[in-house]
Amino acid sequence: MPRKPLPRLVAAVALSTAALTALSACGAAPDKDPAADKAASAASAADFGGLDALVTAAEKEGTLNAIALPPDWANYGEVIKAFEAKYKVKVAVENPDASSSDEISAVKSRKGQKRAPDVLDLGISFARSGAAENLFAPYKVEAWDKIPESQKDKDGLYFNDYGGYVSIGCDAARIKNCPETFADLLKPEYKGKVALNGNPTKAGSAFGGVFAASLANKGSFGDIQPGIDFFGKLKKNGNFIPVESTPATIEKGETPISIDWDYLNAGYADQFKGKGVDWKVSVPSDGVYAQYYSQAINKDAPHPAAARLWMEFLYSAEGQNLWLKGYARPVLLPAMTADGTADKTFVSKLPEVSGTPTFPTSEELDKANADLAANWDKAVS
Amino acid sequence: MTALPPTTAAAGRRGTAGRPGAANGAPAAPGTRGTRGRKAPGWLGALPLLVFAAIGFGLPVGALLYGAVTRDDPATGATALTGEHLQRSLQGPYLGSLVGSVQLSALTALIGTVLGVLIAQAVVTARGGALRTAVLTASGVLANFGGIPLAFAFVATLGISGVVTRLGRLDSLGWNLYSFTGLAVIYLYFLVPLMVLVILPALDGLRPQWREAAQNAGATAWQFWRHVGLPVLAPSLLGGFVLLFGSAFAAHATAAALVGGSVPLVTLKIADALSGNVLVGQENVALALSLDMIVIAGLVMAVYLPLQRRSSRWLH
Numbered sequence: 001m002p003r004k005p006l007p008r009l010v011a012a013v014a015l016s017t018a019a020l021t022a023l024s025a026c027g028a029a030p031d032k033d034p035a036a037d038k039a040a041s042a043a044s045a046a047d048f049g050g051l052d053a054l055v056t057a058a059e060k061e062g063t064l065n066a067i068a069l070p071p072d073w074a075n076y077g078e079v080i081k082a083f084e085a086k087y088k089v090k091v092a093v094e095n096p097d098a099s100s101s102d103e104i105s106a107v108k109s110r111k112g113q114k115r116a117p118d119v120l121d122l123g124i125s126f127a128r129s130g131a132a133e134n135l136f137a138p139y140k141v142e143a144w145d146k147i148p149e150s151q152k153d154k155d156g157l158y159f160n161d162y163g164g165y166v167s168i169g170c171d172a173a174r175i176k177n178c179p180e181t182f183a184d185l186l187k188p189e190y191k192g193k194v195a196l197n198g199n200p201t202k203a204g205s206a207f208g209g210v211f212a213a214s215l216a217n218k219g220s221f222g223d224i225q226p227g228i229d230f231f232g233k234l235k236k237n238g239n240f241i242p243v244e245s246t247p248a249t250i251e252k253g254e255t256p257i258s259i260d261w262d263y264l265n266a267g268y269a270d271q272f273k274g275k276g277v278d279w280k281v282s283v284p285s286d287g288v289y290a291q292y293y294s295q296a297i298n299k300d301a302p303h304p305a306a307a308r309l310w311m312e313f314l315y316s317a318e319g320q321n322l323w324l325k326g327y328a329r330p331v332l333l334p335a336m337t338a339d340g341t342a343d344k345t346f347v348s349k350l351p352e353v354s355g356t357p358t359f360p361t362s363e364e365l366d367k368a369n370a371d372l373a374a375n376w377d378k379a380v381s
Numbered sequence: 382m383t384a385l386p387p388t389t390a391a392a393g394r395r396g397t398a399g400r401p402g403a404a405n406g407a408p409a410a411p412g413t414r415g416t417r418g419r420k421a422p423g424w425l426g427a428l429p430l431l432v433f434a435a436i437g438f439g440l441p442v443g444a445l446l447y448g449a450v451t452r453d454d455p456a457t458g459a460t461a462l463t464g465e466h467l468q469r470s471l472q473g474p475y476l477g478s479l480v481g482s483v484q485l486s487a488l489t490a491l492i493g494t495v496l497g498v499l500i501a502q503a504v505v506t507a508r509g510g511a512l513r514t515a516v517l518t519a520s521g522v523l524a525n526f527g528g529i530p531l532a533f534a535f536v537a538t539l540g541i542s543g544v545v546t547r548l549g550r551l552d553s554l555g556w557n558l559y560s561f562t563g564l565a566v567i568y569l570y571f572l573v574p575l576m577v578l579v580i581l582p583a584l585d586g587l588r589p590q591w592r593e594a595a596q597n598a599g600a601t602a603w604q605f606w607r608h609v610g611l612p613v614l615a616p617s618l619l620g621g622f623v624l625l626f627g628s629a630f631a632a633h634a635t636a637a638a639l640v641g642g643s644v645p646l647v648t649l650k651i652a653d654a655l656s657g658n659v660l661v662g663q664e665n666v667a668l669a670l671s672l673d674m675i676v677i678a679g680l681v682m683a684v685y686l687p688l689q690r691r692s693s694r695w696l697h
Contacts, residue, residue: 098656099656099657099658100657100658101655101656101657101658101661101664102656105664123658123659125659125660125661126658126661128661129661129662192541192552196641198641199641199649199653200659201653201657201659201660202652202653202656202657202658202659202660203657203658203659204658204659207658207659235643241541241559242559242640242641242643242644243536243540243541243559243639243641244638244641248533249536252536252537252540252542253541253542254536254540254541254542369659369660369661372659373474373660374473374474375474376474377474377477377478377645378474378477380643381481381643381644381645
């Protein structure tokens with residue numbers, strides 16, 4: 001019965017060492033082969049020898065690692081399904097509700113691993129900082145020339161894809177007269193009713209809401225303070241509620257007026273049909289502010305060809321129309337309207353906007369971010 | 382590891398007890414504790430805990446400390462030592478969030494301690510075990526009810542269109558769930574049961590004889606509590622307060638679901654800085670804020686520990 005424990009211990013150590021070695025081998029980068037090297041450095045479909053060769057290379061990889069793509073956001077669910085149906089590439093979406101900074105940290109922390117994200121969908125400030133940190137691979141999709149100059153990095157490190165305008169959503173079943181401008185929101189009848197879809201120091205859409213409110217109150221891209229003051233005023237007269245609006249809070253009647261991207265608000269309108277919520281969307285005429293999200297390819301993407309094929313698909317007429325179907329405004333919309341490839345039924349369903357959008361520069365965005373971080377708490381607490 | 386000694390011991394003292402390990406091990410331990418032979422296995426027994434502590438606490442704290450005092454240059458990738466993040470974490474809105482968190486935690490911990498003790502004392506003095514069982518079970522459940530489910534439970538009852546708010550017309554009385562007060566009420570919902578769980582054993586430890594002795598000597602109820610009960614309980618009370626403070630101080634999900642940025646709290650600020658879509662490059666400030674939190678928690682613990690040592694000789 002008294003057995004010497006030593007041999008068992010040795011065996012256990014040996015076994016676990018073997019297991020560890022096997023595990024770390026799994027996590028390590030696949031062995032380099034010339035085809036992968038070529039895909040990783042390809043800056044356009046032509047580098048593969050055309051789109052068909054790109055498709056072949058991508059299907060050989062078979063998988064695309066995506067991150068932070070919520071299926072109910074700008075119709076991403078359908079975009080993914082269409083891509084998978086068209087090509088033999090499986091899209092694995094990790095953590096659909098992740099934020100831009102989660103995406104960037106996933107790129108950094110899993111550098112060289114098979115699990116690293118291939119493609120990124122980023123808020124503009126993260127696209128810019130990621131490009132500055134040299135995290136992205138330059139790539140120009142076939143429709144590159146049609147993307148407006150102000151919407152892309154000149155080297156192709158990132159390029160805007162879809163976006164929309166800050167809008168005011170309102171439950172007409174609960175609110176007698178729906179507000180249509182920022183000035184309206186100050187009316188006493190909206191006491192305890194007005195919400196943002198998040199904390200503007202964290203959520204891009206809420207940040208856009210403050211920027212739009214600033215434009216509505218004699219602010220500018222260089223000066224977001226009037227927007228902060230506006231929400232301070234809303235808070236003081238009791239109209240602003242700090243509840244972060246979600247479909248759940250809207251359905252419950254907790255946030256009957258919600259400032260959010262027009263594509264999300266318009267999507268909610270469909271979602272709430274027949275649920276006692278009559279969701280109306282208007283883009284306030286006094287504070288027109290649009291913002292687009294950007295696409296980028298991880299420089300160390302484990303599936304470089306699939307990543308590039310995904311971009312080609314997103315910027316094809318098919319991909320762009322799918323976003324349009326989700327009420328988002330694809331970046332190629334002006335070009336597609338001109339050449340007639342934009343789906344007119346979807347275009348006609350977009351909330352009305354007058355004028356063309358303009359965008360803040362990097363410096364203006366940075367300044368707005370800093371001012372917001374410094375002054376938001378004071379205004380609303 | 383100890384497969385050998387019990388069998389030999391059992392062989393040597395066969396027949397003294399049914400369970401050799403329990404009967405022989407217990408009396409043998411005090412006598413042999415100080416000798417060299419037993420010392421090494423005792424230390425080895427603690428090894429898993431030490432390893433766990435090193436990996437579970439040491440590594441994160443090390444990483445946190447490192448990140449809080451260094452900065453990576455985005456262009457060159459070079460790392461340099463800097464006090465900038467700590468400095469920023471103690472300025473402006475970040476400082477405001479630290480102060481807000483301390484205020485909310487101290488207030489809710491204080492109210493929670495008082496209410497928790499009163500409830501626990503009622504349970505201790507009540508006749509029959511049913512109430513005790515019920516309160517203990519409920520406390521066990523409620524003390525662990527937190528996060529987003531709790532926030533939504535409160536939204537449904539006390540939110541703007543909540544059931545109770547509407548029935549009681551609370552909004553016309555100035556009630557607002559999405560405020561400092563609202564948050565304090567929600568925190569108390571799990572802090573009070575936590576206090577009941579923590580303080581009940583201590584209240585049980587107050588011997589009835591002490592009270593009888595005090596009464597025999599002519600002391601009033603107030604005098605008993607003032608000169609005997611509270612001094613003996615003080616360290617346990619303070620311990621409970623510290624626990625409640627820590628619970629409230631570290632709470633995040635409930636507040637995040639409920640008040641967003643409108644009540645400045647340090648945990649919310651850390652989340653904003655770590656994982657957002659707007660602010661870029663704030664990760665190290667978040668780490669510095671976490672370090673500030675550890676320091677504050679450490680200071681609070683430092684008050685508690687010496688007192689706790691004093692009390693243990695009374696209650697055990």
